[in-house]
Amino acid sequence: MTAWLLICAAHSVERAxxxxxxxxxxxxxxxxxFSAVRISAGLVHAAAASEDREQIAGFLGRALHGGPVFVHRDGSRYYALVPPGATDLHAWHGRRHANDVEFLGLGSYLGVPRPRSDDEDDEARGAHxxxxxxxxxxxxxxxxxxxLVERGRFRLAGEDTGRGD
Structure with a gap:
């Protein structure tokens, strides 16, 4: 896994x-x-209907069929890794929540945690x-x-109107 990711090193394999x-x-x-979709924590929490880390991890594993996701140390952004050919889908945009989702494709760079970095030391240092x-x-x-994005937006819209779901 490490060798596969290192093919994408921004500068050199040794530096990465x-x-x-x-x-x-x-x-x-x-x-x-790979490409990535950066998703705000608020949108992920709304989609998961939880702010509990274990529940969110379980939800993301199920909703994304075991696809890889990491979170920034401060918990503000989640990153779902998608195929490089994934198009910049319409669902990843929206006027009301324009800053909640961003597609990172060709020409973008991303700080990616080391594979299998789910221990406390890596979590404290950066993303995990x-x-x-x-x-x-x-x-x-x-x-x-x-x-997942649409589900989160739907739930957030319900909160805005006081209806929920």
Whole structure:
């Protein structure tokens, strides 16, 4: 898995390995082997109907069929890794929640935690995997990510009107 991700090293394989060793996060290029969808924590929490870390991890694992997801240390953003050919789906945009979702494809760079970094040391240093990558190329289905986003937006809209669901 590590070797597969290192193909996307922003600068060099050696530098990326050093970044993982020093900070737990390596800068990788999006668009070659994977792209990513950055999703706000508020949207993920709304979709999961929970702010509990274990419940969110279970929800994301089910909703994204085991596809890899990591979260930033401060918990503000989740990143779902999707195939590089995933299109910038309409569902990933919206006027009311324009800052809640961003597609990161060709030309984007992303700080990615070392594979299997779900321990407390890596979590304290940076991002950590909520749903670890099982094998090279095993990514989230773009449509499943879009459905998660729509579910979160639906629930947030219900909160805005006081109706919920």
């Amino acid at each position: 390995r050093g970044e993982w060793d020093d900070t737990g996060i390596a800068l990788l290029r999006c668009g070659a082997l 995997w909520v749903v670890p990558m099982d094998e090279p190329g095993a990514l989230c289905q773009a449509d499943a990510v879009a459905q």
